[in-house]
Amino acid sequence: MHETPRLVLIALGLAGLLVLLLNSNPQPIQSTWAPANPGLAAQTRLQTLQGRGMAAADYPQGNPLGVLNTVMTQGYGVGSHAPAATWGAVDLALDGDGDGRADPRASWNQPIYATHSGVITTTANSWPAGNHVWVTNDQYRTGYAHLAEFAVTDGQVVNPGDLIGYMGSSGQSSGPHLDYQIWAWQAGRWVNQNPLDYGVLP
Ligand SMILES: [Zn+2]
Incomplete structure:
Protein backbone atom coordinates (compact mmCIF):
# COMPACT_ATOMS: atom_id res chain seq x y z
CA MET A 1 0.00 0.00 0.00
CA GLY A 51 14.97 67.47 -24.50
CA ARG A 52 15.32 69.15 -27.89
CA GLY A 53 12.64 67.01 -29.43
CA MET A 54 14.76 65.79 -32.34
CA ALA A 55 17.83 63.88 -33.34
CA ALA A 56 20.90 66.00 -34.07
CA ALA A 57 21.18 64.47 -37.54
CA ASP A 58 17.70 65.79 -38.41
CA TYR A 59 18.81 69.42 -38.01
CA PRO A 60 20.48 71.01 -41.08
CA GLN A 61 24.00 71.98 -40.18
CA GLY A 62 27.01 73.24 -42.08
CA ASN A 63 28.07 73.67 -45.66
CA PRO A 64 26.56 71.41 -48.35
CA LEU A 65 29.75 71.77 -50.43
CA GLY A 66 31.96 70.63 -47.58
CA VAL A 67 34.82 72.96 -48.53
CA LEU A 68 36.22 76.12 -46.97
CA ASN A 69 36.62 78.08 -50.24
CA THR A 70 32.86 78.40 -50.63
CA VAL A 71 31.58 81.81 -51.70
CA MET A 72 28.02 83.11 -51.73
CA THR A 73 27.10 84.44 -55.16
CA GLN A 74 23.58 85.56 -54.24
CA GLY A 75 22.34 86.23 -50.72
CA TYR A 76 19.17 85.33 -48.87
CA GLY A 77 15.98 87.18 -49.82
CA VAL A 78 17.58 89.32 -52.53
CA GLY A 79 17.39 89.28 -56.36
CA SER A 80 15.80 86.08 -57.59
CA HIS A 81 15.66 84.85 -53.97
CA ALA A 82 12.84 87.27 -53.14
CA PRO A 83 10.35 87.13 -51.63
CA ALA A 84 12.14 84.94 -49.11
CA ALA A 85 8.93 83.20 -48.02
CA THR A 86 8.64 81.78 -51.53
CA TRP A 87 12.17 81.56 -52.91
CA GLY A 88 14.40 82.01 -49.86
CA ALA A 89 17.79 80.50 -50.67
CA VAL A 90 21.47 81.22 -50.96
CA ASP A 91 23.60 80.57 -54.04
CA LEU A 92 26.96 78.92 -53.39
CA ALA A 93 29.94 78.32 -55.63
CA LEU A 94 33.68 77.75 -55.31
CA ASP A 95 36.55 80.18 -55.35
CA GLY A 96 39.30 78.07 -56.90
CA ASP A 97 42.01 80.74 -57.22
CA GLY A 98 41.68 82.60 -53.94
CA ASP A 99 40.50 85.97 -55.29
CA GLY A 100 37.35 85.80 -53.16
CA ARG A 101 35.07 85.34 -56.18
CA ALA A 102 33.40 82.26 -57.57
CA ASP A 103 34.91 80.71 -60.64
CA PRO A 104 33.23 78.20 -62.91
CA ARG A 105 36.20 75.90 -63.41
CA ALA A 106 36.45 75.10 -59.70
CA SER A 107 32.68 74.93 -59.32
CA TRP A 108 31.66 72.50 -62.05
CA ASN A 109 30.93 69.04 -60.64
CA GLN A 110 31.80 69.97 -57.07
CA PRO A 111 30.36 67.17 -54.86
CA ILE A 112 27.30 68.24 -52.86
CA TYR A 113 26.44 66.65 -49.53
CA ALA A 114 23.25 66.32 -47.47
CA THR A 115 23.32 68.64 -44.45
CA HIS A 116 20.95 66.47 -42.40
CA SER A 117 19.15 63.13 -42.44
CA GLY A 118 16.06 62.52 -44.53
CA VAL A 119 14.44 60.91 -47.53
CA ILE A 120 15.41 61.87 -51.09
CA THR A 121 13.09 63.28 -53.73
CA THR A 122 14.61 64.14 -57.10
CA THR A 123 13.19 66.14 -59.99
CA ALA A 124 15.10 66.15 -63.28
CA ASN A 125 15.11 69.10 -65.71
CA SER A 126 12.62 71.19 -63.75
CA TRP A 127 12.18 74.95 -64.14
CA PRO A 128 13.65 77.06 -62.66
CA ALA A 129 15.48 74.59 -60.37
CA GLY A 130 16.91 72.27 -63.05
CA ASN A 131 18.02 68.95 -61.59
CA HIS A 132 16.69 69.34 -58.07
CA VAL A 133 16.97 67.30 -54.84
CA TRP A 134 14.88 67.54 -51.68
CA VAL A 135 16.04 65.95 -48.43
CA THR A 136 13.00 65.71 -46.14
CA ASN A 137 12.33 64.56 -42.60
CA ASP A 138 9.58 65.32 -40.05
CA GLN A 139 11.09 68.66 -39.03
CA TYR A 140 13.22 69.94 -41.90
CA ARG A 141 13.61 69.84 -45.63
CA THR A 142 16.51 71.18 -47.68
CA GLY A 143 16.59 71.91 -51.42
CA TYR A 144 19.60 71.57 -53.71
CA ALA A 145 19.07 73.05 -57.18
CA HIS A 146 20.80 73.33 -60.59
CA LEU A 147 22.76 70.07 -60.19
CA ALA A 148 24.79 68.64 -63.06
CA GLU A 149 24.04 65.10 -61.93
CA PHE A 150 22.25 63.18 -59.17
CA ALA A 151 24.12 60.75 -56.90
CA VAL A 152 20.90 59.57 -55.19
CA THR A 153 17.53 58.14 -56.18
CA ASP A 154 13.97 58.75 -54.98
CA GLY A 155 13.17 57.23 -51.61
CA GLN A 156 16.81 56.83 -50.61
CA VAL A 157 17.54 57.64 -46.97
CA VAL A 158 20.59 59.84 -46.41
CA ASN A 159 22.56 60.99 -43.40
CA PRO A 160 24.51 64.22 -42.89
CA GLY A 161 27.55 64.26 -45.17
CA ASP A 162 26.20 61.74 -47.69
CA LEU A 163 26.92 62.61 -51.33
CA ILE A 164 23.71 63.60 -53.13
CA GLY A 165 24.92 65.10 -56.42
CA TYR A 166 27.30 67.35 -58.33
CA MET A 167 27.23 71.10 -58.92
CA GLY A 168 25.99 72.24 -62.28
CA SER A 169 24.03 74.91 -64.09
CA SER A 170 20.79 73.14 -65.01
CA GLY A 171 17.51 75.05 -65.10
CA GLN A 172 17.45 78.85 -64.84
CA SER A 173 21.12 79.47 -64.16
CA SER A 174 23.93 81.51 -65.70
CA GLY A 175 26.81 79.40 -64.40
CA PRO A 176 27.63 76.48 -62.12
CA HIS A 177 26.38 77.05 -58.58
CA LEU A 178 24.23 75.46 -55.88
CA ASP A 179 20.96 77.07 -54.89
CA TYR A 180 20.45 75.86 -51.31
CA GLN A 181 17.19 76.21 -49.35
CA ILE A 182 16.14 75.27 -45.82
CA TRP A 183 12.53 74.89 -44.66
CA ALA A 184 11.34 74.08 -41.14
CA TRP A 185 8.02 72.42 -40.27
CA GLN A 186 6.38 74.88 -37.87
CA ALA A 187 2.75 75.01 -36.76
CA GLY A 188 1.62 72.75 -39.56
CA ARG A 189 3.46 74.31 -42.52
CA TRP A 190 6.90 74.59 -44.08
CA VAL A 191 8.52 77.91 -43.15
CA ASN A 192 11.50 79.17 -45.13
CA GLN A 193 14.72 79.64 -43.15
CA ASN A 194 17.83 81.75 -43.75
CA PRO A 195 20.59 79.18 -44.45
CA LEU A 196 23.14 81.57 -42.95
CA ASP A 197 21.54 80.82 -39.57
CA TYR A 198 22.47 77.15 -40.05
CA GLY A 199 26.22 77.47 -40.45
CA VAL A 200 26.30 77.34 -44.25
CA LEU A 201 29.31 79.63 -44.55
CA PRO A 202 32.39 78.90 -42.43
ZN1 LIG B 1 19.51 80.75 -56.26
Whole structure:
Protein backbone atom coordinates (compact mmCIF):
# COMPACT_ATOMS: atom_id res chain seq x y z
CA MET A 1 0.00 0.00 0.00
CA HIS A 2 3.01 2.30 0.45
CA GLU A 3 4.54 1.51 -2.95
CA THR A 4 2.37 3.86 -5.03
CA PRO A 5 3.08 7.13 -3.12
CA ARG A 6 6.83 6.29 -3.17
CA LEU A 7 6.77 5.84 -6.98
CA VAL A 8 4.89 9.14 -7.35
CA LEU A 9 7.49 10.90 -5.24
CA ILE A 10 10.33 9.40 -7.30
CA ALA A 11 8.60 10.42 -10.52
CA LEU A 12 8.09 13.96 -9.24
CA GLY A 13 11.73 14.11 -8.19
CA LEU A 14 12.93 13.01 -11.62
CA ALA A 15 10.62 15.50 -13.32
CA GLY A 16 11.99 18.30 -11.12
CA LEU A 17 15.56 17.31 -11.96
CA LEU A 18 14.70 17.34 -15.66
CA VAL A 19 13.24 20.87 -15.35
CA LEU A 20 16.39 22.07 -13.58
CA LEU A 21 18.60 20.54 -16.26
CA LEU A 22 16.58 22.13 -19.06
CA ASN A 23 16.53 25.55 -17.40
CA SER A 24 20.25 25.58 -16.75
CA ASN A 25 21.11 25.82 -20.43
CA PRO A 26 19.12 28.56 -22.27
CA GLN A 27 21.72 31.38 -22.20
CA PRO A 28 23.84 30.48 -25.27
CA ILE A 29 20.69 30.21 -27.41
CA GLN A 30 19.46 33.66 -26.33
CA SER A 31 22.82 35.28 -27.03
CA THR A 32 22.66 34.32 -30.68
CA TRP A 33 19.69 36.61 -31.38
CA ALA A 34 19.91 39.27 -28.67
CA PRO A 35 23.04 41.33 -27.96
CA ALA A 36 24.00 41.73 -24.31
CA ASN A 37 22.82 45.36 -24.24
CA PRO A 38 20.51 45.84 -27.21
CA GLY A 39 20.53 49.43 -28.43
CA LEU A 40 22.16 50.84 -25.30
CA ALA A 41 24.14 53.47 -27.23
CA ALA A 42 21.09 54.37 -29.30
CA GLN A 43 18.92 54.66 -26.19
CA THR A 44 21.42 56.95 -24.48
CA ARG A 45 21.63 59.17 -27.57
CA LEU A 46 17.85 59.39 -27.86
CA GLN A 47 17.49 60.31 -24.19
CA THR A 48 20.04 63.10 -24.65
CA LEU A 49 18.17 64.49 -27.64
CA GLN A 50 14.68 64.13 -26.24
CA GLY A 51 14.97 67.47 -24.50
CA ARG A 52 15.32 69.15 -27.89
CA GLY A 53 12.64 67.01 -29.43
CA MET A 54 14.76 65.79 -32.34
CA ALA A 55 17.83 63.88 -33.34
CA ALA A 56 20.90 66.00 -34.07
CA ALA A 57 21.18 64.47 -37.54
CA ASP A 58 17.70 65.79 -38.41
CA TYR A 59 18.81 69.42 -38.01
CA PRO A 60 20.48 71.01 -41.08
CA GLN A 61 24.00 71.98 -40.18
CA GLY A 62 27.01 73.24 -42.08
CA ASN A 63 28.07 73.67 -45.66
CA PRO A 64 26.56 71.41 -48.35
CA LEU A 65 29.75 71.77 -50.43
CA GLY A 66 31.96 70.63 -47.58
CA VAL A 67 34.82 72.96 -48.53
CA LEU A 68 36.22 76.12 -46.97
CA ASN A 69 36.62 78.08 -50.24
CA THR A 70 32.86 78.40 -50.63
CA VAL A 71 31.58 81.81 -51.70
CA MET A 72 28.02 83.11 -51.73
CA THR A 73 27.10 84.44 -55.16
CA GLN A 74 23.58 85.56 -54.24
CA GLY A 75 22.34 86.23 -50.72
CA TYR A 76 19.17 85.33 -48.87
CA GLY A 77 15.98 87.18 -49.82
CA VAL A 78 17.58 89.32 -52.53
CA GLY A 79 17.39 89.28 -56.36
CA SER A 80 15.80 86.08 -57.59
CA HIS A 81 15.66 84.85 -53.97
CA ALA A 82 12.84 87.27 -53.14
CA PRO A 83 10.35 87.13 -51.63
CA ALA A 84 12.14 84.94 -49.11
CA ALA A 85 8.93 83.20 -48.02
CA THR A 86 8.64 81.78 -51.53
CA TRP A 87 12.17 81.56 -52.91
CA GLY A 88 14.40 82.01 -49.86
CA ALA A 89 17.79 80.50 -50.67
CA VAL A 90 21.47 81.22 -50.96
CA ASP A 91 23.60 80.57 -54.04
CA LEU A 92 26.96 78.92 -53.39
CA ALA A 93 29.94 78.32 -55.63
CA LEU A 94 33.68 77.75 -55.31
CA ASP A 95 36.55 80.18 -55.35
CA GLY A 96 39.30 78.07 -56.90
CA ASP A 97 42.01 80.74 -57.22
CA GLY A 98 41.68 82.60 -53.94
CA ASP A 99 40.50 85.97 -55.29
CA GLY A 100 37.35 85.80 -53.16
CA ARG A 101 35.07 85.34 -56.18
CA ALA A 102 33.40 82.26 -57.57
CA ASP A 103 34.91 80.71 -60.64
CA PRO A 104 33.23 78.20 -62.91
CA ARG A 105 36.20 75.90 -63.41
CA ALA A 106 36.45 75.10 -59.70
CA SER A 107 32.68 74.93 -59.32
CA TRP A 108 31.66 72.50 -62.05
CA ASN A 109 30.93 69.04 -60.64
CA GLN A 110 31.80 69.97 -57.07
CA PRO A 111 30.36 67.17 -54.86
CA ILE A 112 27.30 68.24 -52.86
CA TYR A 113 26.44 66.65 -49.53
CA ALA A 114 23.25 66.32 -47.47
CA THR A 115 23.32 68.64 -44.45
CA HIS A 116 20.95 66.47 -42.40
CA SER A 117 19.15 63.13 -42.44
CA GLY A 118 16.06 62.52 -44.53
CA VAL A 119 14.44 60.91 -47.53
CA ILE A 120 15.41 61.87 -51.09
CA THR A 121 13.09 63.28 -53.73
CA THR A 122 14.61 64.14 -57.10
CA THR A 123 13.19 66.14 -59.99
CA ALA A 124 15.10 66.15 -63.28
CA ASN A 125 15.11 69.10 -65.71
CA SER A 126 12.62 71.19 -63.75
CA TRP A 127 12.18 74.95 -64.14
CA PRO A 128 13.65 77.06 -62.66
CA ALA A 129 15.48 74.59 -60.37
CA GLY A 130 16.91 72.27 -63.05
CA ASN A 131 18.02 68.95 -61.59
CA HIS A 132 16.69 69.34 -58.07
CA VAL A 133 16.97 67.30 -54.84
CA TRP A 134 14.88 67.54 -51.68
CA VAL A 135 16.04 65.95 -48.43
CA THR A 136 13.00 65.71 -46.14
CA ASN A 137 12.33 64.56 -42.60
CA ASP A 138 9.58 65.32 -40.05
CA GLN A 139 11.09 68.66 -39.03
CA TYR A 140 13.22 69.94 -41.90
CA ARG A 141 13.61 69.84 -45.63
CA THR A 142 16.51 71.18 -47.68
CA GLY A 143 16.59 71.91 -51.42
CA TYR A 144 19.60 71.57 -53.71
CA ALA A 145 19.07 73.05 -57.18
CA HIS A 146 20.80 73.33 -60.59
CA LEU A 147 22.76 70.07 -60.19
CA ALA A 148 24.79 68.64 -63.06
CA GLU A 149 24.04 65.10 -61.93
CA PHE A 150 22.25 63.18 -59.17
CA ALA A 151 24.12 60.75 -56.90
CA VAL A 152 20.90 59.57 -55.19
CA THR A 153 17.53 58.14 -56.18
CA ASP A 154 13.97 58.75 -54.98
CA GLY A 155 13.17 57.23 -51.61
CA GLN A 156 16.81 56.83 -50.61
CA VAL A 157 17.54 57.64 -46.97
CA VAL A 158 20.59 59.84 -46.41
CA ASN A 159 22.56 60.99 -43.40
CA PRO A 160 24.51 64.22 -42.89
CA GLY A 161 27.55 64.26 -45.17
CA ASP A 162 26.20 61.74 -47.69
CA LEU A 163 26.92 62.61 -51.33
CA ILE A 164 23.71 63.60 -53.13
CA GLY A 165 24.92 65.10 -56.42
CA TYR A 166 27.30 67.35 -58.33
CA MET A 167 27.23 71.10 -58.92
CA GLY A 168 25.99 72.24 -62.28
CA SER A 169 24.03 74.91 -64.09
CA SER A 170 20.79 73.14 -65.01
CA GLY A 171 17.51 75.05 -65.10
CA GLN A 172 17.45 78.85 -64.84
CA SER A 173 21.12 79.47 -64.16
CA SER A 174 23.93 81.51 -65.70
CA GLY A 175 26.81 79.40 -64.40
CA PRO A 176 27.63 76.48 -62.12
CA HIS A 177 26.38 77.05 -58.58
CA LEU A 178 24.23 75.46 -55.88
CA ASP A 179 20.96 77.07 -54.89
CA TYR A 180 20.45 75.86 -51.31
CA GLN A 181 17.19 76.21 -49.35
CA ILE A 182 16.14 75.27 -45.82
CA TRP A 183 12.53 74.89 -44.66
CA ALA A 184 11.34 74.08 -41.14
CA TRP A 185 8.02 72.42 -40.27
CA GLN A 186 6.38 74.88 -37.87
CA ALA A 187 2.75 75.01 -36.76
CA GLY A 188 1.62 72.75 -39.56
CA ARG A 189 3.46 74.31 -42.52
CA TRP A 190 6.90 74.59 -44.08
CA VAL A 191 8.52 77.91 -43.15
CA ASN A 192 11.50 79.17 -45.13
CA GLN A 193 14.72 79.64 -43.15
CA ASN A 194 17.83 81.75 -43.75
CA PRO A 195 20.59 79.18 -44.45
CA LEU A 196 23.14 81.57 -42.95
CA ASP A 197 21.54 80.82 -39.57
CA TYR A 198 22.47 77.15 -40.05
CA GLY A 199 26.22 77.47 -40.45
CA VAL A 200 26.30 77.34 -44.25
CA LEU A 201 29.31 79.63 -44.55
CA PRO A 202 32.39 78.90 -42.43
ZN1 LIG B 1 19.51 80.75 -56.26
